[in-house]
Amino acid sequence: MAGSALRRLMAEYKQLTLNPPEGIIAGPVNEENFFEWEALITGPEGTCFEGGIFPAKLIFPPDYPLSPPKMQFICEMFHPNIYADGRVCISILHAPGDDPMGYESSAERWSPVQSVEKILLSVVSMLAEPNDESGANVDAAKMWREDREQFNKIAERLVRNTLGLPPP
Amino acid sequence: MKAILATVISLALTTVVIGNAYYQKKQFYPSIVYLTNSNPSMAVMYLQAFILVLLVGKLLRKIFFGQLRPAEFEHLIERSWYAITETCLAFTVFRDDFNPKFIALFTLLLFLKAFHWLAEDRVDYMERSPVIGWLFHVRILSLLMLLAYADSYFIFHAYQVTASKGPSVQLVFGFEYSILIIMIANILIKYALHAIDSRWETPWESKAAVLLYTELAINFLKVLLYIGFVAVMVRIYTLPLFAFRPMYETMRSFKKAYNDVVLSRRAIRNMNTLYPDATAAELAAADNECIICREEMHSGAKKLPCNHIFHAACLRLWFQRQQTCPTCRLNVLRAPAPSPDAGPAPAQRANPAPAPGPGAVPGQAPPQAGAVPPPFPNMPPPPMMSWGIPPPPPPRPASLATLTTAELQRMEGTERRNIEARLQLLREIQAMLDASVLLMQQYSAVVTNLPQNQSTVATQTDAVPIETVETPKVKVKVEPDVVPTTSSHQSLSAPSTSGVKLPPVDTPELSSRDKTDTDAEELRRRRLQKFTMDK
Ligand SMILES: [Zn+2]
Ligand SMILES: [Zn+2]
Numbered sequence: 001m002a003g004s005a006l007r008r009l010m011a012e013y014k015q016l017t018l019n020p021p022e023g024i025i026a027g028p029v030n031e032e033n034f035f036e037w038e039a040l041i042t043g044p045e046g047t048c049f050e051g052g053i054f055p056a057k058l059i060f061p062p063d064y065p066l067s068p069p070k071m072q073f074i075c076e077m078f079h080p081n082i083y084a085d086g087r088v089c090i091s092i093l094h095a096p097g098d099d100p101m102g103y104e105s106s107a108e109r110w111s112p113v114q115s116v117e118k119i120l121l122s123v124v125s126m127l128a129e130p131n132d133e134s135g136a137n138v139d140a141a142k143m144w145r146e147d148r149e150q151f152n153k154i155a156e157r158l159v160r161n162t163l164g165l166p167p168p
Numbered sequence: 169m170k171a172i173l174a175t176v177i178s179l180a181l182t183t184v185v186i187g188n189a190y191y192q193k194k195q196f197y198p199s200i201v202y203l204t205n206s207n208p209s210m211a212v213m214y215l216q217a218f219i220l221v222l223l224v225g226k227l228l229r230k231i232f233f234g235q236l237r238p239a240e241f242e243h244l245i246e247r248s249w250y251a252i253t254e255t256c257l258a259f260t261v262f263r264d265d266f267n268p269k270f271i272a273l274f275t276l277l278l279f280l281k282a283f284h285w286l287a288e289d290r291v292d293y294m295e296r297s298p299v300i301g302w303l304f305h306v307r308i309l310s311l312l313m314l315l316a317y318a319d320s321y322f323i324f325h326a327y328q329v330t331a332s333k334g335p336s337v338q339l340v341f342g343f344e345y346s347i348l349i350i351m352i353a354n355i356l357i358k359y360a361l362h363a364i365d366s367r368w369e370t371p372w373e374s375k376a377a378v379l380l381y382t383e384l385a386i387n388f389l390k391v392l393l394y395i396g397f398v399a400v401m402v403r404i405y406t407l408p409l410f411a412f413r414p415m416y417e418t419m420r421s422f423k424k425a426y427n428d429v430v431l432s433r434r435a436i437r438n439m440n441t442l443y444p445d446a447t448a449a450e451l452a453a454a455d456n457e458c459i460i461c462r463e464e465m466h467s468g469a470k471k472l473p474c475n476h477i478f479h480a481a482c483l484r485l486w487f488q489r490q491q492t493c494p495t496c497r498l499n500v501l502r503a504p505a506p507s508p509d510a511g512p513a514p515a516q517r518a519n520p521a522p523a524p525g526p527g528a529v530p531g532q533a534p535p536q537a538g539a540v541p542p543p544f545p546n547m548p549p550p551p552m553m554s555w556g557i558p559p560p561p562p563p564r565p566a567s568l569a570t571l572t573t574a575e576l577q578r579m580e581g582t583e584r585r586n587i588e589a590r591l592q593l594l595r596e597i598q599a600m601l602d603a604s605v606l607l608m609q610q611y612s613a614v615v616t617n618l619p620q621n622q623s624t625v626a627t628q629t630d631a632v633p634i635e636t637v638e639t640p641k642v643k644v645k646v647e648p649d650v651v652p653t654t655s656s657h658q659s660l661s662a663p664s665t666s667g668v669k670l671p672p673v674d675t676p677e678l679s680s681r682d683k684t685d686t687d688a689e690e691l692r693r694r695r696l697q698k699f700t701m702d703k
Binding site: 004005007008011012033035058062063065066067095096111112113132 | 230239292296297376459460461462463482485486489490492494496497689
């Protein structure tokens with residue numbers, strides 16, 4: 001049985017539903033498969049993503065929590081730390097050692113101490129404070145640094161997008 | 169829909185082309201000659217063949233896999249791109265052999281490769297899927313048998329052709345199918361492990377260790393194959409550029425598997441011999457919870473030098489990935505062992521101290537005090553024939569005893585020359601490998617620095633080798649215990665009368681799908697309200 005991964009995912013799901021963090025909903029896509037989750041993340045207040053509800057999916061490996069899950073937004077995103085296809089690139093989602101460039105210290109990396117909740121909270125703080133040194137989306141990083149106004153405009157369009165509103 | 173359209177169009181085109189040929193020539197053979205001499209007709213025929221191959225592929229996929237999962241499909245596309253590029257590179261080496269048969273063979277190779285990949289993905293999925301029916305077993309086993317048969321047939325064929333006609337493009341096929349048959353062996357082993365595992369009620373702890381060793385052995389075989397292949401190719405043709413990316417990746421994973429095995433063995437041995445079992449008081453102080461599996465610890469818990477406590481079984485699995493404390497990331501291989509008298513639990517240490525931990529991995533050799541065991545105890549030096557196409561053996565006298573001294577001396581001379589040549593070759597290989605590693609590094613450096621404007625180049629970015637692209641530096645600060653935006657969220661929900669606060673989901677038994685959906689709907693509705701009020 002892939003029992004321990006499943007049991008831990010169930011435990012985390014229970015924890016998340018009993019005691020949900022502000023602005024975050026997450027759970028398995030269906031009860032048949034606990035290794036694929038969907039999450040809804042609200043854009044943090046006071047940032048350009050404020051008010052948006054961003055859907056994302058999380059794919060867990062069979063050896064979770066020994067290996068980190070993968071996270072991908074399933075709505076259009078424009079952010080220095082999110083790839084064009086929605087994949088999220090933050091250090092908590094990488095195991096130490098899978099970074100040939102050696103940029104990140106292992107202190108910020110994945111370990112079984114981390115959890116879905118911590119990942120989602122880090123993603124919220126990533127939305128609030130992008131790391132513009134990331135290579136995930138160079139254009140977004142450049143715009144964030146040099147043309148904040150334009151960046152905010154794009155973010156507003158994305159926010160309205162997630163709410164099903166036409167662009168302003 | 170598009171597929172049907174393409175099929176219909178190509179079918180119509182083929183009919184027109186053949187009809188035209190027959191109309192003009194009236195007889196079978198002249199029509200064939202006419203067809204093969206007309207470039208446009210041949211193009212149509214190729215297209216038709218290509219679409220037929222795709223259709224057959226679809227049919228076989230339906231039979232053996234049913235519906236593909238999106239992840240499997242993505243993976244397939246990604247790997248196909250690599251394979252196609254590499255095939256095109258291979259074409260450049262074998263320009264002279266370029267003919268329809270050659271293309272057909274390469275297409276067949278790609279086709280079979282795709283099924284190998286899918287089988288691999290499917291077997292990996294076994295671990296995650298809760299229910300596996302008999303249909304799954306029948307499909308996978310019959311597919312694996314078929315693929316293994318095809319692989320061995322082509323290896324044999326390549327061997328025969330090479331033996332009778334000398335080296336040709338069949339070398340590449342022999343090599344590729346050898347790699348594929350190794351892959352089949354790997355998949356079969358994994359399949360067996362997963363199948364056994366799923367029959368047992370209790371988690372099978374040594375499975376991860378077995379997988380680790382399998383990985384090491386398989387990667388070792390592959391590395392040998394690649395080195396042999398490259399050596400032969402360099403000898404006969406030229407540097408096989410098309411083999412470099414897979415070779416580099418194989419070497420990387422071999423190195424990783426090797427490190428994993430050696431380091432994890434060391435860490436697990438440390439754990440079994442040096443670290444004390446946690447006492448009841450220590451367990452209580454840690455809330456009895458193991459941070460790795462989030463379950464209660466009753467017994468069989470180990471205390472690391474940093475005083476963090478985990479299940480021994482959980483730690484063992486973690487040490488197979490990383491040799492650090494999961495909580496504080498202390499490197500257990502560098503940390504000094506806890507001194508016997510300084511530990512807060514001297515009583516506990518006294519009893520079963522040097523015994524291997526309560527749950528010593530059954531499948532693994534007992535921890536040995538002393539040096540790490542050599543990685544490949546009984547491994548012979550890389551035989552030059554490892555790629556499956558042994559060169560015809562040199563004629564050799566039946567017995568050395570019947571030789572005269574002069575003959576012996578002559579033989580000694582030739583043997584010596586042979587050995588020298590081999591050494592020379594090995595050095596060349598080494599230099600070449602160094603160069604290829606350097607090349608790959610530069611390549612990945614360039615790729616990471618590329619401006620990645622997305623949407624347009626998204627597929628290329630995905631197709632870039634090695635994960636360098638996926639792991640650029642990001643330093644989003646993670647503060648595990650402090651929610652960075654909590655305060656702003658509260659201020660968000662407090663003033664708005666509609667209460668944007670998410671309704672707490674209280675019953676975990678409820679279908680999550682519905683729950684999340686209704687929550688999402690509700691949330692969206694309120695957001696919308698807020699938005700329209702603001703504007
Ligand atoms: Zn545990
Ligand atoms: Zn620790």
